[in-house]
Every structure is written in structure tokens, then in C-alpha cells.
Amino acid sequence: MDILPILATLRRHKVILWLLMLEIALSCAIICNGVFLIAQRLQHMDIPSGVAEHELVQIQQAPIVPPPDRYARAQEDLAMLRQIPGVRAVGMSNQVPFGGSSSNGNVMLSPTQPHPTLSAAEYFGENLVQTLGLHLIAGRTLRTDEYVDADVVIRALADGSSEGFPMPMLVSQALAVRLWPQQNPLGKLIWLAPTASFRVVGVVETLARANAYNTATAQYSMIIPLHMGADKDQSYLLRTRPEDRPRVLAAAVAALKRADPARVIMHSRSFDQIRSDYFQDDQAMAGMLVSVIVAVLLVTGLGIVGLASFWVAQRRKQIGIRRALGATRIDILHYFQTENFLIVTFGIVIGMLLAYGLSLWLMMHYELPHLPGIYFPVGALALWIIGQLAVLGPALRAAAVPPVVATRSV
Amino acid sequence: MLGYYLDLALRSLKRNKVLTALMVLAIAVGIGASMTTLTVMHLLSGDPLPGKSAHLFYAQVDAAPDAKKREPYDVLDYQSAMDLWSAKRADRQTLIADSQIKVHAPQANQPPLMLMMLSTTADFFPMFDVPFQYGRGWSAEDDATHARVAVISADLNNKLFGGTDSTGRSLRLRDSDVRIVGVLKPWRPSPQFYNVAGGRFSEGQTAAFYTKPEDVFTPLGSGLEINGDNFQPFTCWGRPSMPLHLQSAPCVWIGLWVQLDDAARVAGYRRFLEDYVAQQKALGRITRSDTRLRDLMQWLDFNGVVPRDVRLQTWLAFAFLAICLFNTVGLLLAKFLRRSGEIGVRRALGASRAAVFAQCLTEAGMIGLIGGVAGWLLTLAGLWLVRRQPTPYADMVHLDPGMFLATFALAVATSLLAGLLPAMLAARVAPALQLKTL
Numbered sequence: 001m002d003i004l005p006i007l008a009t010l011r012r013h014k015v016i017l018w019l020l021m022l023e024i025a026l027s028c029a030i031i032c033n034g035v036f037l038i039a040q041r042l043q044h045m046d047i048p049s050g051v052a053e054h055e056l057v058q059i060q061q062a063p064i065v066p067p068p069d070r071y072a073r074a075q076e077d078l079a080m081l082r083q084i085p086g087v088r089a090v091g092m093s094n095q096v097p098f099g100g101s102s103s104n105g106n107v108m109l110s111p112t113q114p115h116p117t118l119s120a121a122e123y124f125g126e127n128l129v130q131t132l133g134l135h136l137i138a139g140r141t142l143r144t145d146e147y148v149d150a151d152v153v154i155r156a157l158a159d160g161s162s163e164g165f166p167m168p169m170l171v172s173q174a175l176a177v178r179l180w181p182q183q184n185p186l187g188k189l190i191w192l193a194p195t196a197s198f199r200v201v202g203v204v205e206t207l208a209r210a211n212a213y214n215t216a217t218a219q220y221s222m223i224i225p226l227h228m229g230a231d232k233d234q235s236y237l238l239r240t241r242p243e244d245r246p247r248v249l250a251a252a253v254a255a256l257k258r259a260d261p262a263r264v265i266m267h268s269r270s271f272d273q274i275r276s277d278y279f280q281d282d283q284a285m286a287g288m289l290v291s292v293i294v295a296v297l298l299v300t301g302l303g304i305v306g307l308a309s310f311w312v313a314q315r316r317k318q319i320g321i322r323r324a325l326g327a328t329r330i331d332i333l334h335y336f337q338t339e340n341f342l343i344v345t346f347g348i349v350i351g352m353l354l355a356y357g358l359s360l361w362l363m364m365h366y367e368l369p370h371l372p373g374i375y376f377p378v379g380a381l382a383l384w385i386i387g388q389l390a391v392l393g394p395a396l397r398a399a400a401v402p403p404v405v406a407t408r409s410v
Numbered sequence: 411m412l413g414y415y416l417d418l419a420l421r422s423l424k425r426n427k428v429l430t431a432l433m434v435l436a437i438a439v440g441i442g443a444s445m446t447t448l449t450v451m452h453l454l455s456g457d458p459l460p461g462k463s464a465h466l467f468y469a470q471v472d473a474a475p476d477a478k479k480r481e482p483y484d485v486l487d488y489q490s491a492m493d494l495w496s497a498k499r500a501d502r503q504t505l506i507a508d509s510q511i512k513v514h515a516p517q518a519n520q521p522p523l524m525l526m527m528l529s530t531t532a533d534f535f536p537m538f539d540v541p542f543q544y545g546r547g548w549s550a551e552d553d554a555t556h557a558r559v560a561v562i563s564a565d566l567n568n569k570l571f572g573g574t575d576s577t578g579r580s581l582r583l584r585d586s587d588v589r590i591v592g593v594l595k596p597w598r599p600s601p602q603f604y605n606v607a608g609g610r611f612s613e614g615q616t617a618a619f620y621t622k623p624e625d626v627f628t629p630l631g632s633g634l635e636i637n638g639d640n641f642q643p644f645t646c647w648g649r650p651s652m653p654l655h656l657q658s659a660p661c662v663w664i665g666l667w668v669q670l671d672d673a674a675r676v677a678g679y680r681r682f683l684e685d686y687v688a689q690q691k692a693l694g695r696i697t698r699s700d701t702r703l704r705d706l707m708q709w710l711d712f713n714g715v716v717p718r719d720v721r722l723q724t725w726l727a728f729a730f731l732a733i734c735l736f737n738t739v740g741l742l743l744a745k746f747l748r749r750s751g752e753i754g755v756r757r758a759l760g761a762s763r764a765a766v767f768a769q770c771l772t773e774a775g776m777i778g779l780i781g782g783v784a785g786w787l788l789t790l791a792g793l794w795l796v797r798r799q800p801t802p803y804a805d806m807v808h809l810d811p812g813m814f815l816a817t818f819a820l821a822v823a824t825s826l827l828a829g830l831l832p833a834m835l836a837a838r839v840a841p842a843l844q845l846k847t848l
Contacts, residue, residue: 015835016743023736030729037722062512062524115478157649193649213613232640264512264524281615284799285719292726295443296733299436303737306432310744366614366718 028351320405437781442788529633614718774829
């Protein structure tokens with residue numbers, strides 16, 4: 001197909017041409033960045049937790065007056081929960097991945113360091129590795145005889161005493177790699193306070209934080225063998241088969257209420273629920289972005305339909321003359337399709353620049369990474385397709401113009 | 411003349427229904443999307459206390475022992491808060507801290523509720539123009555004696571007492587009985603401005619600043635005695651002892667708001683804060699000398715209270731409106747130029763360029779008006795969707811009269827803007843050339 005005559009014609013319709021090109025350029029910029037934003041959200045929603053997500057349920061009690069014997073109470077509760085049919089493991093934790101409310105500690109690599117190296121999630125609680133289904137990749141898990149009552153540690157910290165330290169701990173692989181790159185983390189020491197040292201005895205593959213906003217630090221976690229007792233902020237965690245979750249959850253809540261009718265249960269939910277609660281904003285935003293992109297494509301498509309129809313109507317006579325001079329219907333069809341392809345391509349070229357500018361602006365205001373090159377063809381492809389679809393109707397109508405039109409005066 | 415133009419516009423719109431529908435649709439979806447986000451933005455970024463916010467200030471000093479260069483902590487430690495508050499150097503001053511508490515009304519036959527309680531001081535109610543339905547706030551003396559009194563929200567009053575005047579009745583907060591002295595009218599500031607803190611650490615996820623105010627208000631001292639171990643510190647610079655005793659813990663957790671009625675008092679209070687820090691430094695209790703005194707709107711700004719996603723959505727919606735605008739320009743151009751013959755006749759019969767221009771713009775404006783109606787319906791649908799989202803501000807989202815008018819203003823302005831270029835080109839049509847081809 002000869003494109004020179006098309007270009008010559010377009011040069012005589014500069015205003016409409018520029019309008020179309022700018023509209024396509026703007027659409028292109030929005031689509032490229034929009035698809036990238038969606039991908040970012042989906043990627044964020046996909047952060048691995050490291051736990052057996054489909055097998056876990058959480059029960060959290062409301063902060064009421066702690067029982068005088070909270071350690072004994074916790075052990076009684078755990079023993080009772082273990083009796084529920086279908087329960088494979090029972091644990092207790094001060095936080096859960098994506099739970100929202102987090103407990104974090106400042107990690108130091110020496111007791112005299114003026115500023116902490118980083119902040120990492122502190123998981124305290126019972127039987128966490130087995131209940132959460134964590135994957136131990138080095139060292140060993142925590143032994144029952146290594147657990148200490150939280151009060152003992154807090155008192156020692158308050159007195160500035162280093163008795164009982166270093167305590168054993170597990171760290172996540174991400175934390176180990178960050179603190180000791182290319183070294184064996186087993187046996188290494190860290191400090192959470194000048195007198196409180198901890199020795200790494202095992203490494204778990206993945207364990208996300210409760211407030212995993214930032215992908216870079218989302219997996220910095222430590223597990224410390226502390227008995228926390230039945231107190232506020234503590235959750236009972238139960239692991240079961242996926243299909244047993246609703247039944248086990250109901251039975252566990254009933255059992256806890258039976259043991260102490262004054263309890264108020266704050267949360268009783270599956271881990272799937274925790275994840276979807278935590279990421280609901282991202283989900284909503286991704287949904288909104290998808291609808292914006294669809295709407296942009298639709299509006300742009302309708303605009304192309306409108307203008308192409310106008311052009312066809314305006315050029316009825318020329319089309320008739322071309323047909324009378326021997327052009328086939330296919331020639332006319334191809335003419336309008338090629339014309340549309342050219343306009344969309346010009347628009348896309350401007351759109352790429354615009355998309356790049358928009359991505360720079362987004363980087364400045366929304367702490368987003370650079371728009372990867374892969375997203376440019378996505379926008380281009382979408383617009384080429386929508387352009388061809390939109391022009392098809394008017395182009396077919398143009399192709400249907402009979403040659404006899406050329407001989408009529410109007 | 412305008413009547414004639416309107417008549418012409420209507421005829422022209424009827425002539426090509428598909429094109430008209432396309433233009434109206436483009437304007438309507440553009441307006442619907444941008445007004446939905448703009449309404450949410452307007453609701454979230456407004457001044458919660460218009461007329462008064464410029465006199466309310468949030469005071470900060472920092473008692474943490476570190477020397478790192480940073481902004482002072484968002485809230486105060488107990489000692490500094492009490493010192494500054496009891497100095498009474500502002501026109502009004504109030505301390506705030508909240509906690510979760512188990513609430514039970516012995517008379518009402520209902521299970522206990524877990525609610526948020528704000529522990530504050532007597533000035534809170536007059537300072538923030540909190541409206542009362544029954545009774546009133548407590549007195550400064552109640553603050554001093556840690557009186558067992560409480561003010562409750564309209565919601566809680568409806569739930570427990572069926573909306574009747576419950577002042578004088580008693581309420582069980584955890585294990586203590588308090589006497590209700592006041593019931594608020596429905597009060598829903600946006601955001602819950604007095605409790606805003608830590609926004610800069612939330613990575614733009616600030617929707618929580620728009621939750622409802624607490625249901626129970628008690629004097630600070632009483633709240634601490636009743637529920638002290640359930641107050642959460644904002645942050646600590648040392649490990650606090652257990653059980654948590656926040657008054658002595660190395661933690662920050664109390665906010666201080668002051669009302670300063672003129673510029674001289676503001677300057678005076680700034681000096682007072684500096685003097686206080688200097689004096690505490692001399693005593694060796696404080697090492698950091700920076701202080702802050704931001705007014706209400708500055709404080710909200712500093713915390714970036716409008717959620718990042720809402721801002722992004724607003725930008726997106728306006729970019730979308732821009733696309734719709736380009737689209738309408740193109741379609742209007744097509745429409746007007748197709749009528750070149752008709753315009754030529756009008757021009758030949760004596761219509762001036764200005765008249766043709768006005769006629770075209772009238773037609774564009776009419777499309778805008780119809781698009782505005784459709785856009786208004788789409789905005790209502792969009793807001794309905796926002797209300798169904800699980801965000802804390804969902805219950806507040808509605809189209810107020812101002813935004814209702816803005817919908818039409820934006821629709822007409824958009825369509826006139828879109829009509830400008832096509833109308834100009836149409837007005838330049840040469841009559842002779844067009845008549846020849848007729």
C-alpha cells in the first residue's frame with residue numbers, strides 16, 4: 001500500500017489529525033502507566049507470607065483484664081485447643097504476617113552501636129515453626145526448654161542485667177542475608193538492647209511481617225522463644241486441613257468461651273481472610289485502574305469511530321471517483337485502515353514521550369520505581385488493536401460507496 | 411437570539427443522534443469519574459473546623475535522648491505533656507490519648523462492647539466546637555480530681571439508652587462505674603483531626619485518620635486509672651517496664667493541642683516552648699532542643715492525611731476527563747464542519763462570524779448540560795460504589811449542594827472548552843465557497 005497519498009491527504013486535515021493524535025497519545029500514556037500501576041499492586045498483593053496460608057486460622061481475644069496466672073492460662077487454652085478434632089498444630093503469637101498490628105525491634109550488630117542497623121519484626125510465642133508451617137532451611141528449630149516467660153526477660157532488661165542472654169532465636173533468610181551477606185548466619189549474635197543479645201540457631205526461608213508495606217523490608221523477621229501468656233494482642237493460631245477450617249474455628253471459639261464466658265473474641269478468621277483484609281485497598285485500587293483503562297480505550301475507540309465516520313462522509317465523492325477509476329473495495333478498505341494505523345502510530349510515538357514524563361512525575365510523587373520498557377509496547381498494542389476495531393465500521397461503509405457517486409453533482 | 415440558538419442547537423442535536431449520544435456519553439463518563447473522585451477528595455482534604463482551625467495549634471517537644479537529626483516525635487511523653495498543659499499559657503489547652511476499653515451499661519440489657527475511649531481534658535469540648543445533645547462536658551476540677559465522669563457519643567447513647575437523655579446515669583468502663591455528664595450530637599469531623607499523628611510513617615495509607623470519633627470521653631487522669639495498661643505508646647526509646655505504666659515509661663503517647671487567639675499569643679507560646687525546653691535541658695531531662703508549633707491545617711498537611719491512593723485516583727480521573735475532552739473536540743469539529751453548507755447560507759444571509767460562533771458554542775453548551783445531567787447520575791453511582799468500599803470514610807461520602815453545582819459547572823465548562831476550537835473554525839467558513847458547492 002502506498003502511504004504517500006495518505007500522508008498528503010492527512011496534511012490537509014491538520015486540526016483533526018492533531019486532535020486524534022493527542023487523544024491517542026494521552027490514552028497511551030495513561031494505559032502504559034496504568035498497566036504498570038496494576039502490575040505493582042498485584043505484585044505487592046503477592047508478597048509471600050512463608051506460612052501455610054490455607055491451613056491456618058487465628059483467634060484473637062479483646063484486651064480485657066489479664067488473668068493473674070496468664071502463663072498457666074495460655075497453656076490451659078493451648079491444651080484445650082489441641083483437643084479439638086481436626087487440629088494438627090496449635091501455637092500462639094504476638095502477631096501474624098499481614099495482621100496489621102506489628103511488634104518490631106531495633107537490631108544492632110554490636111551492643112555499643114549508636115544507631116540500630118535496621119528494624120525487624122519480633123515474633124514471640126509458642127510452637128510457631130510447626131503451626132505456621134515455616135520452612136526451616138538451616139540450623140534447628142527452637143526447643144521447648146529454651147522458652148522463657150516474658151516477664152523474666154522484661155525484668156532483666158529493666159535491670160540492665162544480661163542474665164539469661166544470649167537467648168536462641170530464628171531469623172528469616174532475608175534478614176540473615178541483609179545482616180551477614182555471604183556468611184553463615186548460624187551462631188551469629190545480634191542485640192535488641194545493649195544488654196540483650198540473641199544467637200541465631202536457625203534460619204526460616206520466609207516469614208513476612210505484620211505490616212509488610214515495603215517490599216524491601218517485608219521479610220525481615222525474628223522468632224524469639226518467649227512465653228507471652230494469655231494477654232492482650234496475643235493470638236491463638238490453629239493449623240488444620242483447609243476444608244476443616246470453618247468447623248475448627250467455630251469449635252475453638254466455643255471452647256474458649258466455655259472455659260471463660262467473660263472473654264470477648266476480637267478476631268476469629270482464616271489466614272486467607274487476613275490476607276484479603278490486609279490487601280483490600282490494593283485490590284480496590286487495581287480494580288479501579290482496570291476500569292479506568294477500559295474506559296479510556298472505550299472513549300478513544302468511540303472518538304475514532306466518530307471522526308472516521310465524519311471523514312468517510314466528507315470524502316464520499318473522492319471515494320466514488322477512486323472506485324470509478326478502478327480501485328476495488330478492498331483498496332478503499334485498506335486505505336482507511338492504513339490511515340488509521342498511521343495516525344495511531346504517530347499518536348503512540350508522542351504517547352511514549354508522555355508516558356515517560358508521566359512516569360517521572362509518578363516516581364517523584366508516589367515513590368514508584370521507573371516505568372520498565374516492557375510496558376511501552378503494551379500501550380501501543382492496545383491502541384493499535386482498538387484503532388483497527390474502531391475504524392473497521394466506517395471503513396466498510398466507505399468501501400460500500402458505489403462508483404456511480406462520482407457522476408453525481410453532490 | 412439565545413432562544414433561536416437553543417432551538418437551532420436542539421434541531422442539530424436531533425439530526426445526528428448517534429454522534430450526539432457519543433458526545434454526551436464522553437462528557438458524562440468524564441464528569442462522572444472526575445466528580446466522584448473530586449467529591450471524595452473535597453471531603454477528605456477539607457478544613458474540619460472552618461474559621462477556627464487557624465487558632466488551633468499542635469505543640470511538640472521531644473524528650474528522647476538520641477541526637478539523630480529528625481523531626482520531633484509526633485506526640486509527647488507524660489512529663490512534658492503535663493508540664494506544658496498545666497502551665498496554662500494558651501487561651502485553651504487540651505491533652506489527648508485514646509485506648510480501647512470494654513464498655514457495659516448495667517441498666518441496658520446488652521453484652522459488653524469493645525469501644526475506643528478518648529481520655530482528654532475539659533477544654534477539649536469548647537476548643538473543638540464539639541456539639542452537645544444533652545448535658546455538657548466536665549469541669550477543670552473534674553480533671554484535677556480524676557472524677558469518674560464521662561461524655562458519650564450520640565451513637566452509643568442510641569445503642570445503650572435508645573437516644574433518651576442519659577445524663578446522670580452510670581456506665582461501666584472496664585471495672586469502674588462512671589457517671590454520664592454529657593451526650594454529644596452526631597459529630598463526624600473529617601478527618602478525626604485531633605488524633606492525627608504519625609502520618610509520615612504510614613506510606614500514604616492514611617485512611618485510618620478518617621475513622622469516627624471515639625464513643626466515650628473521660629478526663630485523662632480518670633481514663634489512666636481505669637484503663638492505663640491498655641493505652642498504646644506511639645513509640646518508646648527504651649524498653650518500658652511490664653505491666654506498662656505509661657506515666658513513667660520512656661515512651662511518647664500524649665498529644666497537646668492549644669488554642670491561641672492572636673499572632674502575639676502564638677509568638678508568645680513559641681517562646682514559651684523554647685524556654686521550657688531550655689529549662690529542661692538545664693535540668694538534664696531533655697537533650698533535643700527542637701520544638702514545633704503547627705496550626706491545625708499545617709499539621710494535617712505535615713501528616714499527609716489524604717490517602718495517597720485517593721490523590722492518585724483524582725489525577726487519573728482528570729486525565730480521563732482530558733481524554734474525553736479531546737474526544738468531544740474532535741466530534742464537535744466533525745459535526746460543525748459537516749454543516750459548512752448551512753453555515754455558509756447563514757453567513758450569506760447576514761449572520762456575522764460572532765453570531766455563528768455563538769450559535770456553535772450554544773450547541774456545545776447544550777451538550778455539556780445534557781452530559782452534566784448524565785454525569786451527575788454517574789457521579790451518584792460512583793459515590794454509591796465508594797460507600798460500599800470498606801474504607802473508614804465510606805459513611806461520610808455524599809454529594810453536597812456545592813459539589814452538585816460543581817458537577818454542572820464542570821460539565822458546561824468542559825463542553826464550552828471543547829466547543830471553542832470547532833466553533834472558531836466553523837465561524838471562519840467562507841460563505842461564497844460553500845454556496846457554490848450547494
